[in-house]
Amino acid sequence: MSPFADVQPGDKFYLEIAWMYENGISTGTAQPSGKPLFEPKQTLTREAMAAFLFRLQGLPGDENTAEGFVAPPSTRFADITTSSKFYRQIAWMDAAGVSTGVKVGGNTEYQPKGQVTREAMAAFLYRLFG
Numbered sequence: 672m673s674p675f676a677d678v679q680p681g682d683k684f685y686l687e688i689a690w691m692y693e694n695g696i697s698t699g700t701a702q703p704s705g706k707p708l709f710e711p712k713q714t715l716t717r718e719a720m721a722a723f724l725f726r727l728q729g730l731p732g733d734e735n736t737a738e739g740f741v742a743p744p745s746t747r748f749a750d751i752t753t754s755s756k757f758y759r760q761i762a763w764m765d766a767a768g769v770s771t772g773v774k775v776g777g778n779t780e781y782q783p784k785g786q787v788t789r790e791a792m793a794a795f796l797y798r799l800f801g
Contacts, residue, residue, distance in 0.1 A: 675699050675709040684711070696726045718757045718783035720792070724769065724799060725760035737763050749778035756783065769798045 673679050674692040682688075688709055691697040699707025715723075728737035742762040744753065751761055761781055764770040772779035787795075 674706065676702065676706040678709045678711055682711070691723075694726075695729070696723055715787045716783060717781065717785050717787055717791075718755075718761065720787045720795070721760040721764050721770070721783075722757050724795060725757075725763050728763075728799070737767070740766070746781075747779055748772055748781040749775075750780040750782065764795075767799070769795055 673685070674689060678685055678688050688697070688711065692699070692709075697709065699709050701707050725737045725740075737760075740759065740763045742753070742759040743766070746762050746765050748761065748765065751758065755761065761770070761783065765772070765781075770781065773782050773785075774780075
């Protein structure tokens, strides 16, 4: 049985999506009632990607676990505050050197609502696992 209301056995990438749920990497988007949505055709924001990578680093047996990470009172990202969605996960990406941010004028931004490009994803994964 699928953990998500919008992904069923036999769907493209069902096995991989179910694995993400089973390992706590994706929790889905809550619905008022019933199972969460995975929204498989939606693009990924940088803040959601931070949450995925943070949870991935919390898997059992991972020597670089992010689970015990305590977020600092601020980050160097001009567009992120402690009340930002996924603040802890984004602060971890900064502290771990996974994200270097985006230079905008004299500031460094994280751009949490921006879409993750394939080249940026390659860079994040390389910094994390390379």
